[in-house]
Amino acid sequence: MTILLTDIWTTENPTLFKAHFARSNGTEEPLECFVRDRNEWQGWQEFWPGRNDFNRAHIFSLMRFYHEPDTWLFGGIYDVLAFHGDRYDVALSAAGANFIGRMKIRYPYSDRTTRAYFEKHYSALEVQEILREAYTGRRFPGYDDIDLSFNELEALVKNARPDWMAALESMKGIYLISDTLTNKRYVGSAYGDQGIWSRWCSYVGSGHGGNVELRALVTDPTLEYCRTNFRFALLEHRPSRTDDRIILEREGFWKRILLTRGVGGLNRN
Structure with a gap:
């Protein structure tokens, strides 16, 4: 009705x-x-x-x-x-x-x-x-359906969405950052003691996460370039007990097949 x-x-x-x-x-x-x-x-x-x-x-x-x-x-x-x-x-x-x-x-x-x-x-x-409570971001959609604008990721991080945190903070993995303005891509990974959630929080804080090529793009402290052009996707996720060597090998695999090294991408190595 x-x-x-x-x-x-x-x-x-x-x-x-x-x-x-x-x-x-x-x-x-x-x-x-x-x-x-x-x-x-x-x-x-x-x-x-x-x-x-x-x-x-x-x-x-x-x-x-x-x-x-x-x-x-x-x-x-x-x-x-x-x-x-x-x-x-x-x-x-x-x-x-x-x-x-x-x-x-x-x-x-x-x-x-x-x-x-x-x-x-x-x-x-x-x-x-x-809704039972005021909206603070969409529900975690599952590991195989993560495709976020920088804006949406920023909102999820600032509201510390518990479902996203629980799913990603203890997971290692490989992710993709796409610059929709230049169509260049960056492949990164989360390993060691740093889960995917923590790694992505660092991008929300700085816009570049310490990456050299991304730092060259993100020159405005308001992060306007990121909010306009960056998208985040999860390529692979692995349990926290996964050996870091496997994560780094898989990161290299994705860099190779997505051609993110050199002039066509945003990875330096």
Whole structure:
């Protein structure tokens, strides 16, 4: 049985609201910004796109839940306090606070306009699910299906997702970092006392993990290049008791067949 938003959330005057259907800006998904830093997510409401779109008292904010089709995650009600010509001052309202990051909405919205008249959509918004806790990243998908943007990995690390930590912190393995701008790749490994989770945490901290070729790419301390271009995939995983020589041999194998040494790749050896 379908549950509409109007069934559980009564808004007497929806014309006081703009709906914000936040989607990727070409660099980042708002969902990962929300998970990583709530202040950063508020910045999506404060941004001025060159038009006075938030010209009403309130913003009903939603972010694309891009792992599932036609799904949006509720990001809060923001009160528009002022417009300064190049940005908005907003404040998070107490209204609907318990639903922030928990209420998933199903709605097939594909218009180019991301800041729409709320009353045109309010009655058709379907409540798909109320999560037990606020969303902190997607569930661990299994070792054979790990393909992460830097943004998503960063959000998982900063929230210390327990399922990802439990799966990866005691595992050795070989991983692939792809630079989607240059199409170059880097093959790395986690061995010794350092599991995959710890190794990937070092990339989130610095952007390059100490690797020479990656360090040359990551020159901005804001890690903007990483967030725009880097993707992480797990090629192999092995138990922590696996001899390090085997890990290094398998790392060499992947470097060889993926041609990551030399001018076509990001491995120096």
